Amino acid sequence: MITLDDVTLTFPDGAARVTAVDRVSLSAPAGVVTGVTGPSGSGKSSLLAVAATLVRPDAGHVWVGDVDVTTLTRDEATALRRDEIGIVFQQSALLPSLTAREQLLVMAELDGGRDGGRGSGGARRGTARRRRQEVRSRADDLLDAVGLSQGADRRPAQLSGGQRQRVALARALVHAPSVLLVDEPTSALDQERGAEIMDLVARLTHDRGTATLLVTHDLVHREALDRLVTVVDGRVTGVDEGAAVRDGQLAAR
């Protein structure tokens, strides 16, 4: 689960400061797709940036599991993202030189193949090897799950927009994060491809039990969201728990 507790985020704007997120409190439970919607400039992406530990809020706390990430140093926050958070960017943000499969394998190499575990160098090396093996085996499963096992050796330029977004989704999940953050995943896709991606996000969230926070500006694919939080002018103005959550089918996960 990821929880934002009374979070405020401001940005400098000349001599003044603009409030992007204004005392927001919300939770994204495990196994549930929590959508965040609102008009342009409402603070959706800022909210996601705070949740992703990419920016420290001016006030409030962000909890990933039982860790208050607002107390972490930059290196610690980087390690947290590497291990516990998966991010799907708006435009897939794949690395042009890597094949689809390598986009996933890179997640085991983000600290140069090191591992954050305690103990001797040999023990750490062993853990890093295991981590690499785990990512390798999960990569094939995930590419299969997103329907790209046939395109695993293709580079981004050889993939369609929908395929790229599916690779990005697989990359975000390959290290088995507890939190999945998704930023406008359908903005560059047509409606059909967009629906496919949203269905994939929902299915993988339910199957893998990740706490998914998905920012979207339109509600064409509303049915893929288990909960919907509406943000206006940096404030939460409404929370629609959705039938499945209300009925306890998803919250129990």
Next chain:
Amino acid sequence: MAGTGPVARLVTDAGEGPRRRKGSIVFVAWRDLRHARGRFVLIGSVVALITLLVGFLAGLTGGLAAQDVSAVLALPGDRLVLQQPSDGKPSFSESTIDATTTSDWRAASGVEDVTPVGIVQGRVSAPGGDATAVALFGVPGDAPGSTVADLSPGSDDSVGLSAGAADELGVSVGDEVTVTGTTYRVAVVGGDAWYSHTPVVALSSKAWADADRRLGGDGEATLLAVSGTPDWDAVAERTHTSAAPPWASLTALETFTSEVGSLGLMIVMLFGVSALVVGAFFTVWTLQRTGDIAVLKALGASTRSLRRDALGQALVVLVAGTGVGIALVSGLGALAGGVLPFLLSPLTTALPAVVTIVLGLAGAAVALRTVTTADPLTALGSNR
């Protein structure tokens, strides 16, 4: 820090000190190299070209230096003793060592051997041939063994020719040559020895003194090659001479300092250019990758691993480029050696390559600032 679960453990450990694990440190860099092959071949080609220029210039400098001073470095003795003028520095062209000074050095405590050596520029001709400029070296027949001493003819009516002199004159042992109007028999054709870009012709001390007088000199030796463990400074001061190891004496040869100084400066400038070019290449390349770097940071890549990735990439390109450059220097140097003074040795190939790599890495390190400053926040909501 709150919590004790698996998340807390990972976060707690993230701030530990440097770790030794190498792992796949150039995972992205290696794939970038393969993907953008043309771009890196271009950068590598420039590195190879710079290595070729530096190596070729170093080879020419070495070759010219060898043609200038190889005979000086091939003299016997631990130190070379030159006349110390009352003002200024010692000079091969101005130095004369008289018999008294020679005796004083021989008498000095700790001196084991003193070889008076005369050096003068002259011309030598073979019958029916054109005169060739040579360096006439007067070396006593009992001088300790060395490339130059081994040319000593052993008698006053014969000469010893270095390989270069014999080659230029087109003569061999038993032939006759004319030195400053007097005819000598070629008794020895020995190793390669050059002085001031002219091949060495060795005469006995007496024959050299006669030749020197015919050329307008006083017939006195130019320097002493001294072996032993005397108090060098004290004896030198007492005898108004300077005593320096052969390599340190080279500064007393005007042509050497001017040639090597100019060419050395060109080499240093080329090294500077190489650092600048490689640094500029990698800075532009890294700037183009800023978006990718931001994404990698957002995904959890440590700045340290990204720096290592970038430097590893530069190292691969530099090693490949300098490797090709060294191969070209070796090939072209071997070809040029037949018509140009060119020294092909680790000093003129491996050393420039290593310096190019080190300076190239220093240039590439400038690009690391982009890696450090790339903001992972830009990965969110950007139209990459």
